[in-house]
Amino acid sequence: MTTTTLAVLVPLLPFLGALAGLLLGRTAPGFARPLAVLPTLASLALAATVAARQGGGPPVDAATELTPTGSVPIELALHIDGFAALTAVVVGTVATCVQIYSTGYLRDDPRYSSYAALVSLFTSAMLLVVYTGDLMVLLVGWEVMGICSYFLVGHYWETPEARAASLKAFLVTKLGDVPFLIGLFALAADAGSFRITRILGAVAHGGIDHPTLIALLLLAGVAGKSAQFPLHTWLPDAMAGPTPVSALIHAATMVAAGVYFVARLLPLFEASQAAMTVLAVMAAVTMTGSALAALAQDDIKRVLAYSTIGQLGYMTGALAVADRGAAVFHLLSHGAFKALLFLAAGVIIHAAGTNSLAAMSRMSHLRDRVPDAYWTMTVALLALAAIPPFSGFFSKEAVLGVAEHVVTGHTEHAPAAAGWIVLLAGLLTALLTAAYATRLWLLAFRGRGTEAPDHGRQPLTMTTVLWVLAVPSLAFGGFAFRVLPDWFDGHDLTPTLTTSVLGTGVALVGGIVTYATWRHTTAHAARVPLGAVAAHPEGDAGQVEAEAIASHAPAYGDVAYAADPSDPGRLLLGRLHRHAAVGFHLDAVYSALFVRPVRAGASIVRFLDREVVDTYVRGAGILPRWLGAAVRRAQTGNLQTYVSALLAGTVVLAVAAVLVATGA
Amino acid sequence: MHLAYPAVLAALLFCTGLYGVLARRNAILVLMSVELMLNAVNLNLVAFDAWLSRAAEDTLHSGQALALFTIAVAAAEIGIGLAIVLAVYRNRGTSDIDRLRDTAEGHDPDDPDSDATGRALPAPAAGEKAEATA
């Protein structure tokens, strides 16, 4: 088979699997698991084959036009370069792991078949986004991901949190998608094509008339999908979905799509200095803000969610300094360790029966209950904190190194201001990342108090996947920074000495300070009893998690927050803690800016419809109603009345006819 | 003789019958009025036949033949009409035309007491009758 055929099969197989799963899920539930895992696995194998054949060489391009569509043609096009090939491998890997993990995690879930089918569809859409060479086809995958995230985040739709979160995820990403769509049209109008290769060609020849406008419009969609400030608020709330879905959304699909999109069209963004600066500011605000917020969260998954936003900030930061190699490098390594973090968090939540760090910090021996999760999560957290030699170190240093390059003036692609912004924010975030990673580890695994409940061993499917993902988290970075430049643009990804020392230094500082704080505050833990556990700890992990999420707000007063004096984050953040816990009140801002005006508008429309439009309608009905009533009264049933009317009419007509005939 | 005499007489007789059909309550009286109208037509037929048989040398005597036919049809009509009136009277207990209001708006076809419904309608005649019987 040619590379093109293989590449076409990569998104097609999960799609067919999703279709079959949706159709057969109810009639043949026994097929649900094979139909979920096998197409994804096969597509991973094919993606790996495609990557091996492409091998970092010249991009594979293929296109076919199904039907003429008017001025700007829409083609089914493939554009597989090194970025696409490797991203597809990561997507396939994470999706396969998630599917295998889900078989154990949602073991007893009655809606497993539709869930698995939607995950397959999600994967297929992401693979389509990765491989396609036509922006309209990309948009199809982009929007399919949006609707899949809606369904999957709302998987536990019995809980109000999940319903609200799914709606929020959908609406916020759509808020970005509208400018994105307009931007795509503007871009196609300028370039005369939706094909990425042609657009990049047009950019190279200066054929784009409004690069800044288009880039900013596209950035809105990217911010929505990749959860960048100010459209990131859906991501922490999306934790109301099942943990494997969070892993999928955060590691490989959806949020990666935005970064990947910018990476693909980076020359277009480079054409506008303003867009690059905006991108840099966006990245800086996103990473520092999310890192601060992560330090204040109580829900273990929300901590990870904010960390995802922060790591995405690194990627956009790398893009803002015009190095997509570093961005995609970080995307790949982040995909591995973030999937691992989420899946391990799922295991921990299942074992502890709660998603609250405050409650976990009052349990001892939790790490003995879940040794696999303990060790793999330690690896993943070290990777997240960018401690050498874990993979996160290399990818993050690549980003910081590039920023340093820009600052020192070694490149003309990006403004120096962007470099400074990214570098400083990146270093600050490195400090904070290490701090919240340490906090998470300490609170989850070094708790003191009553012994954690023992529910027996976790399912094999769940623990095996953790170890599979631990390997790339551990070793991918050190192995890849030498190989990847051949696949990417050829920029050097080797860590530079300055940033390495600086980054590792601040990370260590962050970790040590957090540890010291924890030593100080942990004494309070015994004094303030806190915590609630799921009602059915013996159920499958999905049920336990759903109950944990649903009970968090009633038990602690908020979805994200717990009044825990033993939390080191509280001491570290000081007065900032209260604001950070609620995401710096951005939800309130949105409520004031969008929700309330929309509601007011809706009530006005409702008033207009009910009182104004309906009045006209009712008014129009009055005359026919009166006429009808009059005619009703005429229907007396008395034959003589009818005949009288008939004859009177006849006489009138006859007289009229005579008068006309005689000419009177 | 002037043709105007029988023609005017026929017109007046016809209108008298017309009045009877529209104003009489008893169905048999209505039938009588119908007979009056038919006879007015007959008079016209005969008179015009008498005129045309001379003025246009009509040898068919179509007017008189038609008048005969009309008389026969009228006989048949009165027979059928009376049979219908009798059937209605048997079923409804009345032969008053303005009580047969099954086609009135708001009339319930399932109501077995359709007479009462007809009577309950705000017809002025019903009020008159109630006064008279009281």
Added chain:
Amino acid sequence: MSTAATAGALTAGTLRRAAESPGFLSPTGVEITFLLVGLVTLGAAVVTVTTRQLVHAALWLVVALGGLAIEYLLLTAEFIAWVQVLIYVGSVVVLLLFGLMLTRAPIGRSPDADSGNRPVALAVAVVAAGALVWVVVDAFRTTWIDLDGAPSGTTEVTGASLFQHWVLPFEALSVLLLAALVGAIVLSRKANAGSEPGASGEPGAPGVKDTAPPGTATGVTRARRDQEGDR
């Protein structure tokens, strides 16, 4: 003779007679007789449609129909005049009287002989009469019927024309009469005569409300009403 020629001859004859202007009264005085009998007929007809005594209405109808028979005689249609007497006065009025009795029409003055539709009926009738008389007078005020010479409506002449030119309609009419006969019998037959042995209950007034629940007593009620109808 074509229609156009007929019309032409008609117009010519009319014009000629109009030119002769015979006046409104002929020397034979037949107009006076016609007028007087016509007045009686019209009066009887008016009484027929206005009287409150139902049986009197039928009797006044006899007068009106008899007056019409005389008018037919004056128009030299003697066969039709006798048929009129035989069929109308002889049978139709008798049938009507039977009908009145079978429907238990009240004898004597009936207060509700006229329906509430009377003013409308009067208006329609007067307007119609005005329009018709106006048109008829306007059209035929100069038309003269020549009643001299051989009578056009003797039995011989009528029979000849009827059985020469009108045989087919005549036979068709006989079929119509047969159909009417059968129809009248079917319609006036009792619904299920004699099938209810205990139906000879106390006869109530016609139109009395049946308070029995429907379903069980409907057959009995129906039979009782049938009996009342036949009485």
